[in-house]
Amino acid sequence: xxxxxxxxxxxxxxxxxxxxxxxxxxxxxxxxxxxxxxxxxxxxxxxxxxxxxxxxxxxxxxxxxxxxxxxxxxxxxxxxxxxxxxxxxxxxxxxxxxxxxxxxxxxxxxxxxxxxxxxxxxxxxxxxxxxxxxxxxxxxxxxxxxxxxxxxxxxxxxxxxxxxxxxxxxxxxxxxxxxxxxxxxxxxxxxxxxxxxxxxxxxxxxxxxxxxxxxxxxxxxxxxxxxxxxxxxxxxxxxxxxxxxxxxxxxxxxxxxxxxxxxxxxxxxxxxxxxxxxxxxxxxxxxxxxxxxxxxxxxxxxxxxxxxxxxxxxxxxxxxxxxxxxxxxxx
Numbered sequence: 001x002x003x004x005x006x007x008x009x010x011x012x013x014x015x016x017x018x019x020x021x022x023x024x025x026x027x028x029x030x031x032x033x034x035x036x037x038x039x040x041x042x043x044x045x046x047x048x049x050x051x052x053x054x055x056x057x058x059x060x061x062x063x064x065x066x067x068x069x070x071x072x073x074x075x076x077x078x079x080x081x082x083x084x085x086x087x088x089x090x091x092x093x094x095x096x097x098x099x100x101x102x103x104x105x106x107x108x109x110x111x112x113x114x115x116x117x118x119x120x121x122x123x124x125x126x127x128x129x130x131x132x133x134x135x136x137x138x139x140x141x142x143x144x145x146x147x148x149x150x151x152x153x154x155x156x157x158x159x160x161x162x163x164x165x166x167x168x169x170x171x172x173x174x175x176x177x178x179x180x181x182x183x184x185x186x187x188x189x190x191x192x193x194x195x196x197x198x199x200x201x202x203x204x205x206x207x208x209x210x211x212x213x214x215x216x217x218x219x220x221x222x223x224x225x226x227x228x229x230x231x232x233x234x235x236x237x238x239x240x241x242x243x244x245x246x247x248x249x250x251x252x253x254x255x256x257x258x259x260x261x262x263x264x265x266x267x268x269x270x271x272x273x274x275x276x277x278x279x280x281x282x283x284x285x286x287x288x289x290x291x292x293x294x295x296x297x298x299x300x301x302x303x304x305x306x307x308x309x310x311x312x313x314x315x316x317x318x319x320x321x322x323x324x325x326x327x328x329x330x331x
Contacts, residue, residue, distance in 0.1 A: 139166055148240045193243075
């Protein structure tokens, strides 16, 4: 809290009140009474905000997603906090029936949710989150052309849907009439990705992908159009598969919030800006009065009286009184 100019200013005033040579309150720092009250209220408010943020993070980390188990060929239900780099996540829109065994779902149109094989008990309908849990490379979708629609309102405030495009070679390899065939292709999929390190640039992504399933596979250039960012929401697409590239604090949205450049651009209210300017003007005015005027009173008055007479001296004293009056108003 002392990083705020106002709090630091009154904290220094309280220190001066303790020093007998400067104190006008008999050494009692009465300035600390309102300051402690303000700091206490601010601390309680910050504690409440931190608790709400912690609760929101816990809810976000508990959201359920479908993650491919390459050993069994089924989709395990995992919490968002348990997803790691290298996982293949299946995003679906709508409810999915949890089944114990793998079934053929048939081809699914983009207007209907997919029937997905989920490792679990019973046949209850489960609704999974449609918000991406991490930054993922777009591998394949239910659309034949390998695209999906995402909503980026949490990133840029825009509610219109944007189109993301899957990696072409991977889409052609995976996309099949049945879910079983798609899962089989996902289990066979072998590739190597070399991409840039975590950074806060939402509209930028560069990398290279090399498939090992084909004998002569050229290097595939990766662009931002194939990166699905954490926080965006899947829309108008029955399902899609994504390969997790960045998780947690390495995701672009988290880097964007915590980067140094963004911290410098934190918004402040116009009232707070004006108050800080007013406070600094008071501070520098006091410095002028404390350090400059004593020297001027000692040496300047005698010189003015000697060179310009008593009338000029009176004008200077009146100007000095006016300055002190303005300083009192500012204080």
